[in-house]
Structure formats: structure tokens, C-alpha cells
Amino acid sequence: MGGFLEKPETEKKVEQGSGNGLRYCLSSMQGWRLEMEDAHSAVCSLMEPFKDWAYFGVFDGHAKFSMLRFPEGIKEGFLQLDEDLRKVNNDKPGGSTATCAFISPDKIYLANCGDSRAVISRGGATYISTIDHKPFSNIERDRIQKAGGSVMIKRVNGTLAVSRALGDFDFKRDQSRSQVDQMVSPEPDVTVCDRLESDEFIIIACDGIWDVMSSSEVSEFIGSRLLVTKDIPMIVNSVMDICLHRGSRDNMTLLLILLPGAPTLDEDAIKADRNLDKTIAQITREVIEKHEINDFEVLMRLMKRMAINIPNLPPGGGIYAKYYIIEQVFHEIFPDAPAEIYDFCNV
Template identity: 40%
Template sequence: MGNFLATPITEKDTGGGEGNGLSFGLSTMQGWRTGMEDAHVALINPEGLPPGCSLFAVFDGHGGHLAADLAAERITEHLSTVMKSDVFPGGKAEGADPDKIGKAMRDAFMNLDQNIRDTFEKNYGSDQSGCTAITALVTPTHIIVANSGDSRSVMAKDGRTVEMSFDHKPINAGERTRIQNAGGLVRSNRVNGDLAVSRALGDFSYKARADLPAEQQQVSAEPDIEVQKIDKTEEFLVLACDGIWDVMSNDELCAYIRQLMNNGEADLKLIAEEILDNCLRAGSRDNMSVVIVKFPGAKLGQGGGVAKIREERARLEKAEQEASGEFGDNDETGVAGALPASKSS
């Protein structure tokens, strides 16, 4: 297929940081795709927002990388523009109404979408790219997540998995109704038989009805908002594109991260890289991006962490190669470097 490479590109773009009582790690991989269309944001105390705020986002592009790149470049500016004094009284993050923050994030998404359209029309007339968007703003008291599309956020909290977003798919009843009311149809679980998500930034060919407001177009950028009050039982928050969720469930991913932490791994960058490698082995064919945000409530155990797991994987792969060479191609005793930690308990 033209959209895939003969062998995956496994080099990673990895980073991390800490502040505001949080630490984060992230990693991205092109994988089997012919190009990298994901983009991300991870900022402690982003410019234009009050001290104490942290911003994390993943943008999963399709039809090209431009929409995702512009979204990542401009989301902070649009958030700071709409979050004026009525959102953060006195310019302070403490005491802000989370519902007002959520409404401002909704407005920022819609304004950003229009800004991307204006940029396309001015400079990239033929570009038809779009991107999903999952964005989390963490204040001293709340976590507010805005989602448009099928990238996803989950939170590990007091041993549980809490959904912080819900996928926007054309087959969902409310999404299908909006698509049909705007003159579109759902065929093969896709908008007009083509687009697999029903909400996204960009994708302006699906937003062509001049008589309808932006939120009523076949594809809308309008995000759903989820709010969670911080109560000190939070372990970690995850934001990831569907290249991760295609092969791991919410519970599986949270269990995997928790197992690595219980095994002594404190470096979130290494945990993020392990997630990508694990998903690649599990069969993901898409670009992959994951951001992990650790809260003070996360607990670390004792053990060798990711380094020990990689050492054990290398040993098993070597043993498999030796067994294959000794017993021939029909031998089926190899383990292919499988990671026990990839399974939820």
C-alpha cells in the first residue's frame, strides 16, 4: 500500500520536564507510515496563562501534516487570547471556575480552526489536511480536557482508569445526525465514505455549508470538555493518538504504565518509549505519539525498570535467533521479544 513503508522508521522524538508539582515524558515515532503527521505540545507555565498552569496536547494529522503542525504551533496563543480576567480572576490560576476554563478551551478550538482555514486559503490553497486534537490544561485544582476526534486521554486515579475523553466517530448517533443534517452521509463507518473521524481541525472540504454554523458542519472542530477535580489520588494522565489506542485499551495502557512504575522506573521518557515499542510489536501501523503526566500520587516500586526489561528482551531475542539457527525455520519455541509487562493484570 502506498501509505506504508517496507520497514518501519523506529527513531523516536523524546522529551520530558517537570514543574508545578508534575513531571512529564513524551515520545513520538513515525512507524510504518510514509510520513510523520503527528504533533504535540507539553508546556509547564505556558506563556499567556497564569503561573501554575500546565498544557499538554497531541494532534494526529491526516491527509498531510500541516493542520497538525499549525495547531501545535498556535494552540497556546489561542488559549491565552480567550482566557482573560473573567476566566482567571486577578490573573491567578487558583480559584478559577473550571467550567469557564472549559468554555474558553472550546472557543479556542473554534478560533484555531478558523485561523487554520484562513492560513490555508492565504498560503496553501490546495491543502486538505486535518487533525484530531486532545488537549489537557492542568491547574492547581482541576484537570480540564478538550477533545475533538479520536485521539484520547485517560487518567490513572486511585488504582482505577478514568476516561477523560470520548472518541468522535461517524457511527455515533449524534455525530451521524449532524453529518446527515449537513448534507453528508455515513458509509463504511466514515464521513462520505472517506474520513474516519467526525470532529477535527482542518478538513475544510467537510465544512463547506455557508448557511450552517461551524459546529453544525459535516465535520466540526467543536470539542467535548471533561473536567476532573484534583483530590490527590491522581497517579498519571495520558494523552495519545489512535496509533496507541488501536492496539491497547484504556485499562491495558494504564496497567502497563503502572507496572513499569512498580518495577522501579521513574523516567517517564523511557516509559513513553517503551509504550511505542510495545505498540509497534503489537501491530500498530500508524504514527504514534504519547504524553504521560505524573502527579504526586503516583507510587514507584523497586526493580530494574525499563533498562532491565530491555536487557531481558535482548536476551530472549538472542535465544530465539540461536534456537532458530539450531533447529531451523520450523522451530516455534521463540518468544519474539514479548514483554510480559504489556499485559494488564
Template identity: 40%
Template structure:
């Protein structure tokens, strides 16, 4: 497997920087309950520890980590990642184009979207080897997910669980799994994945695995059309992955990509 690092040439629009600042102000205002009234003559006491740290950077980190590989079965792949606007890189991935032993006809690829830290994503990338394909986004505002959250005593505010967590199924996040009398799959956050088994056909062109830094910025059909178009003029999968990252950044993605 070869690994390369490339810088992005995308010029970040000024409106994105302004959007980050305004979003941070709005979220801070909501969670802190707005400005407090002060007693006349009372000295303003502002402590840096009372200020909510921003999840975003003043400027995005555009350095890309790009790699490629393949297997004896003729399976070729490439992967690219970038920290982007986020203060930390919290996502991880695993690429195993050919497993060993009785599973030598199998390949394993996974993207782990971390939040509130990278520990769980990195642990899963090293240890979680399960042959699944998740094809539905688990968002708190989806009707079925919202019903489970409300049944567990929670709410969906700002499209987040209790106004905080943006995903409704995840490993970890034990603060959202504390209803003792409910089973694991009926908590505010469920660890249960949705599993689909799909037969490959000769018409299959490629498979895209990505985190929500991609899918929140571009739809399935649009991204497939973009990749298909690029494959007609470029045979370097690493370059195409890097171009997808640039496209999502340009379309306004504020997450790790």
C-alpha cells in the first residue's frame, strides 16, 4: 500500500467562515440560555473556563491523507481523509481488500465516524471486523429513531438527541444509555446496526464508503454521478477521492471528511 499526502487548492469561500462564527454564536446562546442580566454596578466577571470551546477552527486544515491498494482478486481501492474545519480529526477507517484463511474471498472496508473524541473510532478500526453494510443514515430526526428516543425519555432538539448528540445509533456514548429497565436497543442511543446483504452484479461499477462529512454535503446520486464522470477521465483513484473531499468542502461541509 502506498501513502501520499497532498494539499488542497480549494479556496474556502468567505461565507463559510462567517457561517462558522454565526453557528457557534447561536449554539452557545442556546445552551447558555442567552445573555444574563447584571446588577447595576456589578463588575463583569468573565472566566475563560466559562467559554464553550469552539468545535471549529478559524481556518480548515486542508492536508489530505491518501492511500491506495488492491488484492489478487482484482479489487482496487483508494481512500482519502482530511480534518477540515473541525478542531480535531475524530474519524477512522479500515481497508482490508482480502482477508485470510477461510475468508480469503472476502474484503473488509469500514468508515468509523467519531464524535466527542477519536478513541472509539480508532478502537473499532483496529478491532471491529464484521461483514456488514449500513445503507441508512441513523439521524435522531428520522421518525423511527425519534420514536425510540422519546420512548426512552429523551427529546430531539436542533435535530440532536437532547440538543446534544447528532447520531441516534453509536458505539460508546454511555451517558445516553442509562435507562436501567430498557434493553440496549431501546436506549436513547442504540448500538444495533442495520445490516443489509446485497448480491454483486456485473452492472456494479464501484462502491463508496464515507462519513457524514461527505453525505451531509452531497446526495447519493450526485456523488455517484461525480465519481462516474471522474473515472472516465482519470484512472488514479487517489486523485478522485481527493477531488471528492474538495467538492464536499466547497459545498459547505464543516465536519471531518
């Protein structure tokens, strides 16, 4: 299950790129975990004869499992990769989820193995969201039990929180059963859809994001931020911060792929967002003065209660999306307050 640090490691590693009419931005953060076990791959143009195809993937390792990057086939590729990994990791514990997107000129292919997730936003709404492979779902539980395992505390044999993954060969020892019928299966679900002009973006993220935000919340938040800023890393990093404030205790990686139909800047939305910032700053000053607050944690608790009465907060993000405004005002009033003033667990 892994241990935790005394305070979260909040430094973010950001990567950006573009090609084939696509732009992407990835941010990853270790968070509360003792180690960073996430990995990713982003290739905007594959080798010939697939130069007009793109490939993106997020891999969430567990039990110190290091995931190699791969641009191979989809379902057959997953199974073959698992066999290749067995040759070098058969006696080693741990494994990795894998969630990938292959983008051709006319189609999008999503492949998911584990509890990372891919989401397509189309026409301002969540169009497709892959299904997490959790041991307690009926389909997964049935396979686990038929393979001689059990589901306890929502985990395979009480230890593993995902029911499909690459690696995890301790759960793949039954030679009488096929590769995909083991307690933990390497078989991905593959979703295929035609590309439309209304396709906006694709999100691929590990469960450190989805543990505390829904597919629609992340999609709506990103869509709303694309209307007010061109700073894509800031948008992606904001999702990480919101998840941390909401209590995510896991590593976090989010890969955002912008398609040609992605939202663009809107002057009315920009104006409304600036006015919202001014409103939140004013409310923060009034709360500090009225309640004679000098403790940031107390301030945030009061601001959370008041958020229901603050209109037009960013959808999906709420008051946490404007945390930096509250923090800025607090430091203006209390310049000697320590830089790290936020107790992520208790607010």
C-alpha cells in the first residue's frame, strides 16, 4: 500500500509538446507518497508508416515497479508486453496500470488496464470515460474468484487495489488458466470512436486524480480554464493542486491533449474570472477582519463554508481553484507568515 511523507512533495514536473495538429501538456507530482512511481509517454508523430498517428500513455506503478515506455499495438500489444515483462520481472513484486490513447487522423483509440483513466471532452461535455478496473466490481470479482482469489477490503487477496495491471506476477501463477483469466489480468478495455470537429481534448490521469475528482469535474474545470488563459501548464498544475487540497494521498500525473476543437479565449469569460478574483480577495479580507483571524487553516475552513454563496466559481474546482488568491491576501496581511502555511490534511 505504500507509506507517506510527513508533508507532501509538491514540486511539479511539466512537459509540453506539439505535432500533427495536437498540443499536449503533462504535469506530475509525487505528493504524499514516499516515492514517485508514475511514468508517461507522449509521441505526437509515430514512425513511418504511421507519422500521422500520435500516442500518449500514463502508467501508475505500485510496489516500486518501474514501467517501461512502449508505443506498441493495443490489446495484443498489452498481452505481449506483459509476457516480455515476465521474462525480466517474474520474481519481482509490483506492477503498473496502463492507460493509452492512439490518435489517427480520423479515429481515437483508448486502451485502459487498471484504475488510471482516459476521458474525451466533446462539445463542452464528457463524451467518453474509460472504466476503472477495481476488484470489487462484479466482472472483476467473478474472474478473481474463479482464479482462486478473493476480494477483501476492496483489494485482490486483501493487498492489491487494482484488478488489471501489467506485471504483478504473484497474482498470475495459475498455469491452468489463460493469460487474461488470472486473478490480475493484463487485458485492456479498448474503446474506439470517430474523431469529430467538436472533439476538444483528452485527459489521461492516474488514480491520484480520480480518487478525489470525477471525470466531469476535471473535464469541466479544464474546459472553463481554456476560456480564460493560454497557460496550459498552469491549468494542468491547478488540477494537481485542487486534488491535493481535496485530500489525494497518491502520486499524481495528468496528461492533457488538446485537439483542434479545444476551447479558445473568450473575452467575457476572462472579464468574469478577473471580477471573481477581486470578489474572492475582498471576501477574504472581510473574513479576516470580521473574525480576527490570524491562522490560515481557520481562514480556509471559513472560506469553504462561504463558497456556496460565491457565484461563478470554476466548475469542478470550486473554492480550491482560487486557493492562490486567498493565500496571496493572507500573506499581504501577514507578511511574516511562513511560506508553507497549508495543512493539506486538515482543511
